[in-house]
Amino acid sequence: MALRFARLTGGFWSGRTAARAWFWSLLLASAIILSVFANVTVNRWNGWFFDALEKRDSESALIAMAVFPVLVLIVAGLGVVILVSRETFQVHWRQWVTARLADSWVGQRRFFRLSLSGYEPANPEYRIADDVRWATEPVVDFAIGLLSAVITIITFIEILWKIGGSLTVEAGGTTVVIPAYLVLAAIVYAVLVSGLITIVGRKLPGLIAARNEGEARLRFSLMRIRDHGETIALSRTEAGERRAVARTYDSLVGRWLAMIRQRGRLTWITNGSGALVPVVPLLLAAPKYLSGDMSLGGVVQVAAAFVMVQNAFNWVLDNFMRIAEWLAAARRVNELADALERVDHEPPGEHLAIAPSADGLLHLEEVTLIDRDGRTLVADISCALTPGTTLHISGELGLGKAALIQAVAGLWPWGRGEIRLPEGAFVTAVPHKLHLSEGSLRAVLETGRTLPEEQLQTVLRRYGLSSLAPMLDETRDWDRELATGDRQRLALARAELEQPDIVLLDEATSAFDTDAALELLDHLRAARPEAIIIAFGQGAGFAEAATHRLLLKRAGGVVRMAARPAAADPAASPLAAPAHAGPAE
Structure with a gap:
């Protein structure tokens, strides 16, 4: 010792x-x-x-x-x-x-x-x-x-x-x-x-x-x-x-x-x-x-x-x-x-493969996720998404939802299949409830990069947080002071400033009605038109607006990919980027 x-x-x-x-x-x-x-x-x-x-x-x-x-x-x-x-x-x-x-x-x-x-x-x-x-x-x-x-x-x-x-x-x-x-x-x-x-x-x-x-x-x-x-x-x-x-x-x-x-x-x-x-x-x-x-x-x-x-x-x-x-x-x-x-070594047993994609698409190929005890959480998930695509995932996710988000983010090690990300793609997840450490809002928003104050204030106003713009450098326990809706607005503003290539929305607008949620997500799409957005359980309104949909159902005790409903009309979707949308596989 x-x-x-x-x-x-x-x-x-x-x-x-x-x-x-x-x-x-x-x-x-x-x-x-x-x-x-x-x-x-x-x-x-x-x-x-x-x-x-x-x-x-x-x-x-x-x-x-x-x-x-x-x-x-x-x-x-x-x-x-x-x-x-x-x-x-x-x-x-x-x-x-x-x-x-x-x-x-x-x-x-x-x-x-x-x-x-x-x-x-x-x-x-x-x-x-x-x-x-x-x-x-x-x-x-x-x-x-x-x-x-x-x-x-x-x-x-x-x-x-x-x-x-x-x-x-x-x-x-x-x-x-x-x-x-x-x-x-x-x-x-x-x-x-x-x-x-x-x-x-x-x-x-x-x-x-x-x-x-x-x-x-x-x-x-x-x-x-x-x-x-x-x-x-x-x-x-x-x-x-x-x-x-x-x-x-x-x-x-x-x-x-x-x-x-x-x-x-x-x-x-x-x-x-x-x-x-x-x-x-x-x-x-x-x-x-x-x-x-x-x-x-x-x-x-x-x-x-x-x-x-x-x-x-x-x-x-x-x-x-x-x-x-x-x-x-x-x-x-x-x-x-x-x-x-x-923890940096290969996990024991079966593990999920993460690799770059040669065609610039996000591929999930026969992805099956298990927990560390070997129990299957979700099985046989396959799709391919082009830049600018918005995918809505719904159904009986349960624990599998968190595992699927973590797998795309490179955090979940157990499973089979392969996830291939666009070369050099930056992945960010927008959680249901953003955790804010005690400190300034500037530290929350800058995420490792020093940004002009005018840019930070503009983004806050865009997402309906004008009242917070003058308080960028105030040190408070923001996690307690901000309501769930304001935390979700702040999380979306932070995601925009991160300039991600892939955005994972984990019920990120659950505090809002459909129209308000779509308006907030429109801001994110306008700022990152090339980003692939994957939304989990955002509600029926978002599902209709997405370019692609994926339904998961429980079959034989395991959550699996079900028959997909018809894709929404990209031209009618405020979140779509028609020039880049591609079909789900």
Whole structure:
């Protein structure tokens, strides 16, 4: 898991972000190394000062007291450098990883394709927003801790070895010399405590991952109530929603309690060790001090060095909870990255072929669409449409309607047959209810291209949205402020500005009567006379006005292409482009 996460996030140190990444990395590492040596200097100052007190050497004590503020200033300054460089590095690294995952999720419409694939991990948006943070920030702290621990062990063990020396023990007439006994004691103590904490806490990462998953489910349940608030309020189904939230929270409470019990077991070890660490070196140094082999300053130095070495050795102990949380977050980030890579591969089983057409027509050739479980949604759809054609599709579509729209748009992977699009054709879909993210109308209409304000206002007025023309740059929650009819007008205006070659209308004018709907679609046809327009369930009035019609009926449990009624008279249709209309196949 750690290697997979390293491969996913290691690109921060290469490419355009390499200079920034290496600058902050090297600055942080240098500050940590200097900080450790500053701590060693403070340790030696302790020996100097307390030896001066023991000898009642006032001159040395005064000099030591004068030097101490300088040491404090250096240590504090290095702490500031470490803090700033660490947090700046964390912000930039998280920014890079978040941008990579978000771009991959949103790019090529993977967020939608992933939801169809069947292997979408739960709450991908939470993984990008929160899990990336919990998976990147601790790594920096871990690196700091490990580097500091290694240098601390090397430098302070030298102090224990040099000042502590060996211990001579006499028992039963036998003299036993234990060399570097304080070093051995520090190592044995650290191994015992770290081993205990690893054994007792081995289940903690899984419990933390389960808790995080429960938190995400609770947020999703609450967001669902907000997103469907009007429907829930009108239908008075809030009691069911309350029960659903209660069940979700009960499950979350159970996961929290399991984690708390595990942390309680760990606390026995962490608190016990915390109480023993300052006392153990004093007990070990006491015999040599009482025998006169060690000065008071030496005892203070040894005690401080033992604690420093112990803290370094017990790095796993001190960071076990954070390591467990990091493992849980890294696992969730890896799962999302793996799913995003997997969605670009060929879907399992039968899949629909998408290819360019040589004659400039849109061809649907024996198209059969199935879901990922192999159930047929629509079958045997065949037609050919020339530029300027308007096709109306009606009948028993059900779920097949959404699948057929997604297939023409290049999103539905499962099925048989072939869809051939005109070379370089741009396909846009106009939904029944346009989703508007919070922001400006300009951002909604420009769709990746910067357009003149006069053009945007003209299009809004053309589709009956003159009142919105002066508010192009106002940031509001337009999804809540605009009624369904206005959203549909805005969606048609947006479709015109996209300059599509193929337009898919998914009940895009359902909020209007026939005459008003035809008038709006006339505007779209006038702006894009060469576009192929395919309308799903637009109503009888639109069916009569279309140049071609396709009827789907259920036969033998499967929706199939039925016998086609006679085509409408193109000359009588306000949506027709007679010079380009062609017969359905």
